[in-house]
Amino acid sequence: MSDRNGFPNLSSMPSGLKPNWFIGIGAVLVLLGIFAFFDAVLTTLASVVFIGFLLIMTGIAYFAQAFAHRSVPGARFWIMALMGFCYVLGGFLLIQEPATGSLFLTAFLAGSLIASGIMRALWAFGQRDTPNWWTLVLSAVVALLTGIFIFVTLPWSGLWLIGTFIAIELIFGGMSVFSFGLALKNKGK
Template identity: 35%
Template sequence: MALSPHDNNRSELLRQLPLKPGWFIGLGIALIILGLIALAYVVGATVASVVYVGILMSIGGVLHLAHAWSAKGWRGFLFWSLSGILYLVAGLIAISNPLVGATVLTLVFGAFLIASGAFRLWIWFQNRAQAGSGWIAFSGLITLAAGLIIAAGWPGNSVWILGLILGIDLLTQGWASLLIGMAIKRTQS
């Protein structure tokens, strides 16, 4: 199969970059292993991800409060304080009771997917005469369907859905990194 001039330019650019394919390949293998572990233990992966989000929210809440109290004379003091308290309380709830946190996050995630899918369908409808706009509709339908499936199974699916999504995401990132590393290795040889 003959390469186009565009492919030759891309290969030459890849050869010039100081990319180390071993790092991509190693990262890909590690992410694939982590994804398989997450898929094998979806409830544990859900709990771990909710605790992680809870820790980040708690840190964010403390930072909001520190900011609010450092700028007491500012008109936004009450807003920043309230925002910090809400972040901190939500984070502490997620840490202390990850299943409640998973239930809330799953509901929010499902609602986000429904809204995002509906928005993409609206964009498609506004641009349906455009070439290739069917892909926007396809993407919107898939996202909307995923959101509706999550919402229909809520709250029962809350203990495993976030772990499943995390596992799938780790697997896809792992495969992408592995394949990129192998492609770089081929172009550098």
């Protein structure tokens, strides 16, 4: 059930939600976001190491899959084993060199944004007869300029960008959870 603005109606929320939990979790997320923002380099490096561990776990899962089905016709044992090896190798490389890994991930992000901006622009110009097609062009320009900005600030941006994005997400996510908890608490009064 939604109100006239399309937002969930709090009166239709399930009972048993504990507002103080939302408020507490939101506050913790905001504090973590502030910490991450003030030490974006450490946050970037820690997240790259974490991604490395995730890649290793994924590689181990591929190895397990390959060996579990090695006798099944058409299972392609060597392809699964090779994928597992590549994941494990990538994970170890990220853990061994998190600064280089963050630079690589940031360069990949920049390239993806540039490619996305170009593709959106081509798509937008094909939609010129559609009302508000300029919003597609605006979206393309923002993606393209963001990608270019990130790319021209490499290698420096490779150390802080991922951590800054994580900090922003933590702060805004925390504020939304906190405000949701306050709304639940006010509803209960």
